[in-house]
Amino acid sequence: MATHTIGIVVNGATGRIASTQHLANALAPIRDEGGLSAGADRIVPRPMLAGRNAEKLAEIGKRHNVEWATDLDAVLSDPAFPVFFDAAATQQREASLTRAIAAGKHIYSEKPVALSAERGFELLRAAQARGVKHGAVEDKLGLPGLQKLARVAASGALGRVVNFRLEFGWWVFDGTEVPCQRPSWNYRRSGGGGLILDMYPHWRYVIENTLGPMRRVSTAMSTATPERIDEAGARYSVDVEDNAATLIELQSGAIGTILSSWATRVRRDDLVTFQIDGTQGSALAGLHKCWTSTNAKTPRTAHFNIASDLNIDYRAHWDEVAEAGPFKNPYRIGWENFLRHVATGAPMQADLAAGIRDVQFAEACYRSMKEARWIDLAPHS
Numbered sequence: 001m002a003t004h005t006i007g008i009v010v011n012g013a014t015g016r017i018a019s020t021q022h023l024a025n026a027l028a029p030i031r032d033e034g035g036l037s038a039g040a041d042r043i044v045p046r047p048m049l050a051g052r053n054a055e056k057l058a059e060i061g062k063r064h065n066v067e068w069a070t071d072l073d074a075v076l077s078d079p080a081f082p083v084f085f086d087a088a089a090t091q092q093r094e095a096s097l098t099r100a101i102a103a104g105k106h107i108y109s110e111k112p113v114a115l116s117a118e119r120g121f122e123l124l125r126a127a128q129a130r131g132v133k134h135g136a137v138e139d140k141l142g143l144p145g146l147q148k149l150a151r152v153a154a155s156g157a158l159g160r161v162v163n164f165r166l167e168f169g170w171w172v173f174d175g176t177e178v179p180c181q182r183p184s185w186n187y188r189r190s191g192g193g194g195l196i197l198d199m200y201p202h203w204r205y206v207i208e209n210t211l212g213p214m215r216r217v218s219t220a221m222s223t224a225t226p227e228r229i230d231e232a233g234a235r236y237s238v239d240v241e242d243n244a245a246t247l248i249e250l251q252s253g254a255i256g257t258i259l260s261s262w263a264t265r266v267r268r269d270d271l272v273t274f275q276i277d278g279t280q281g282s283a284l285a286g287l288h289k290c291w292t293s294t295n296a297k298t299p300r301t302a303h304f305n306i307a308s309d310l311n312i313d314y315r316a317h318w319d320e321v322a323e324a325g326p327f328k329n330p331y332r333i334g335w336e337n338f339l340r341h342v343a344t345g346a347p348m349q350a351d352l353a354a355g356i357r358d359v360q361f362a363e364a365c366y367r368s369m370k371e372a373r374w375i376d377l378a379p380h381s
């Protein structure tokens with residue numbers, strides 16, 4: 001048995017998502033468990049945290065027993081680290097990935113992989129020309145609820161899918177009464193912010209991987225909270241959307257909606273819910289759980305009663321889908337796929353092209369709003 005240590009530059013390592021999901025819940029545990037199996041061999045990740053704040057990097061590095069550096073050029077030129085992962089703020093992504101590709105690194109990227117599909121394709125061409133491998137974080141596919149939903153949909157048990165509905169969001173405070181719970185760059189165009197650019201990449205791969213390709217989209221969006229208080233306590237104007245509604249037509253002919261908002265108060269089964277209706281049954285997933293209902297269980301609703309509440313518990317006609325196995329962190333699933341792809345050439349479904357399609361979907365929605373019309377999505381390449 002041979003052990004392959006793969007050095008990984010983790011850029012933006014002090015950020016929320018890099019330090020928690022990618023480092024604490026994925027790379028450090030894989031390393032601490034002695035690495036991943038790849039045939040008869042083991043793959044052991046060796047993270048190198050990169051960022052600008054030495055004090056914070058040192059603290060995170062110590063906590064997880066990993067190296068760190070503030071000189072990105074130095075780590076990019078170090079052959080001991082053949083992989084570059086970017087989880088810094090969205091605005092910097094393209095420049096960082098471009099440098100990493102030029103340095104011959106295999107690249108793995110948080111979403112969105114680029115600020116526009118055109119820029120994404122430039123990165124893809126550069127990666128192909130340089131002969132490096134590439135991957136995009138598409139973590140929501142690994143959520144237990146959405147995994148169960150995808151299995152139910154793939155089983156054919158729902159019959160012909162006619163409808164779907166994805167709802168997401170919660171209230172994000174503006175910072176006056178209660179501190180805002182999201183970074184201020186999320187609410188600034190110059191920071192790569194905006195709910196659609198931030199969240200719709202996820203909805204693209206969730207919907208297409210579960211139900212097949214989209215044909216066209218139509219979107220309305222708004223800015224519900226026009227002013228916020230930033231991390232330094234300063235008031236700023238929000239110049240991006242924080243509220244959006246999208247109609248989608250799939251190539252199968254099924255239609256669906258996405259409602260996403262940072263200005264809604266949750267009264268649904270979970271923070272994200274995805275319901276699919278088919279001719280034989282329906283399924284609804286939250287982050288962890290999934291429920292199904294069949295024609296046999298469906299109440300024969302004929303009318304509503306305007307005089308009195310019928311007191312029907314509509315949730316009683318649904319059965320919970322059983323767990324398929326122990327929970328595995330979705331970000332870890334992504335890393336395991338990518339590390340095997342780098343080390344053994346195993347296929348990588350969530351590659352840069354998939355990440356670009358995620359951005360194309362967000363772009364189509366922005367364009368639909370701007371031009372007040374349906375926008376066709378390019379067929380899958």
Ligand SMILES: NC(=O)c1ccc[n+]([C@@H]2O[C@H](COP(=O)([O-])OP(=O)(O)OC[C@H]3O[C@@H](n4cnc5c(N)ncnc54)[C@H](O)[C@@H]3O)[C@@H](O)[C@H]2O)c1
Binds near residue numbers: 016
């Ligand atoms: N997959 C997901 O579900 C998911 C969830 C959250 C965030 N993200 C993505 O991850 C990225 C980071 O988001 P976050 O919530 O962790 O944000 P964050 O603000 O917590 O972290 C951003 C990090 O980037 C660093 N940074 C900012 N400017 C930089 C620069 N010029 N050079 C180097 N580093 C710089 C910051 O210091 C910070 O460490 C975003 O692109 C976001 O879209 C993905």
